[in-house]
Amino acid sequence: MFTVFPWTHRYFEKRDNFTVEGHAKKVSGKITEVVKDVNNIKCNFTALSKFHAEVLHVDSGSFHLLTDCIIVELAILNFGTFNPKVHAIWHKFFAVLVDAISKQYH
Known part of the structure; x- marks a missing residue:
């Protein structure tokens, strides 16, 4: 992404101890959960x-960008089995996830 x-990336520039790999691990762990x-x-x-809205001030539109990138990666990793039905399932799941993480925004 x-x-x-x-x-x-600007949301993370001033955060101490931030690494892309570390954040990716947190995100994938939460998605798995x-x-x-x-x-x-x-x-x-x-x-x-609440943390993303009030502390990090992340633009909630970025969540859609992230989930689109994840879907592309899933398609690349599962080439041949990632068909339109699978794509639709992941797209619907991530739409619910983005809605959930955007709920505390005012």
Whole structure:
């Protein structure tokens, strides 16, 4: 995401001890956690949404950019089995996830 949409990196420039790899690990861990508990996505993202909105001041539009990048990576990693149906499932899941993480924005 930082390569394709370089302006998104500005949210992390002033954060101590930030690494792309470290943040990617946190994001993928949270996504894995949510996949295991899809019935409570909004509850699972309440604190994270508040943190991104009130502390980091991340533009909520960036979440769509990130999930689009993840879908592209999933398609690359699963070439041959990543068909339109699989794409639609991931797209719908990430739409719910983005809505959940954007809930605490005013």
